[in-house]
């Protein structure tokens with residue numbers, strides 16, 4: 001059973017359960033949860049909320065681009081007693097998973113041949129299907145009445161795509177071309193002027209939007225990016241299209257062909273780059289191309305080609321408030337190095353806001369998954385959703401933490417980036433101010449409620465920015 005159908009199957013089982021245990025079940029798509037393509041948000045009769053993610057390993061040989069052809073065993077599993085979820089005002093993770101798993105076992109479906117519970121940082125259970133497909137139901141959050149997790153990417157430069165080493169295998173976190181409704185697909189093909197014959201989804205990350213390279217019948221390729229038109233992030237996508245369209249020619253950015261709203265989807269078509277993400281680790285042959293990319297972009301994007309762009313100063317004003325929050329209520333596990341510096345950092349983060357002023361269009365989401373290295377070794381920068389008008393040194397400065405995460409020492413990372421003229425010319429105090437602001441941001445966000453993968457990313461970012469900041473304050 002593919003994850004899309006499993007999602008509906010689980011929702012129906014929960015809704016039909018007796019005695020009733022949930023008052024509402026909706027899928028991630030309808031709930032604006034961007035954690036992954038498939039999953040369900042449930043509200044229990046006690047008022048609690050639970051987020052269950054659905055991921056899958058494809059049946060060997062199954063092509064998600066063709067219609068599903070379910071296979072069944074001769075008999076269904078023997079039913080088991082379904083535990084009572086109780087009504088104690090909270091959501092008990094173990095109980096909830098036992099309940100849902102019992103519903104699956106007792107469902108009478110001949111496609112299901114077994115289930116297996118697992119524990120760990122994300123508990124859940126595995127469902128094995130006749131034919132070899134395996135699905136994972138991962139319980140991301142279980143929250144008592146009145147609490148809500150933050151959406152994974154609600155504001156500020158948050159990670160869109162991160163390694164998933166902590167979770168069970170994930171194979172289809174994004175919407176695929178075949179998940180689009182036929183009218184949308186027809187409208188896109190008409191606009192492209194040729195039918196789509198093959199697609200490859202760029203999986204990974206927290207955003208569930210479409211991100212696929214499509215080959216067309218006339219042999220062209222195109223990169224398609226899309227999101228349901230009513231989604232809360234759809235306007236961010238629309239902004240990205242406006243930004244891309246304003247970029248000057250000959251920058252190393254895949255260009256927008258068109259962006260369009262059908263009645264249900266917002267879709268963008270870009271020149272496809274046949275490439276891979278760079279390896280940012282020390283000694284990687286990709287490093288010169290990445291540094292070169294940033295060195296060339298800053299002058300090309302000064303003066304800002306989109307005067308009405310959002311501003312870095314406004315973004316910094318949103319982001320650089322966290323030392324104030326940490327000072328009001330210092331977490332017990334805050335690194336001891338910070339303790340005698342919180343007051344100074346609180347003042348410094350506010351002072352850092354205005355240093356973002358400038359007249360360069362900055363990308364502000366510089367990470368390996370937004371960079372592509374093509375077959376000739378040239379680096380391209382994609383995903384301009386967060387672009388702002390501001391300081392020319394900010395993009396290269398934010399690469400430093402990414403290099404540290406990839407294994408560089410702070411001084412080696414700075415050394416590499418110092419060949420970007422915009423960074424070399426940056427006022428050192430402004431760079432330190434950015435490091436202070438970002439450190440506070442990540443330290444606070446790493447302690448905010450979110451899924452384990454995103455938390456792990458934020459912790460890595462906090463750790464890297466702290467190492468960078470310690471290095472800067474020591475010199």
Ligand SMILES: Nc1ncnc2c1ncn2[C@@H]1O[C@H](COP(=O)(O)OP(=O)(O)O)[C@@H](O)[C@H]1O
Pocket residue numbers: 160161202205207209211212213223225254270271272273274275369370372382383384385
């Ligand atoms: N023009 C392109 N050509 C080929 N692949 C691309 C292109 N743009 C983006 N991608 C791939 O798709 C992924 C997601 O696209 P991106 O624009 O970064 O969306 P998101 O907002 O979901 O991060 C990228 O990480 C990259 O692997």
Ligand SMILES: [Mg+2]
Pocket residue numbers: 160161369370382383
């Ligand atoms: Mg991206």
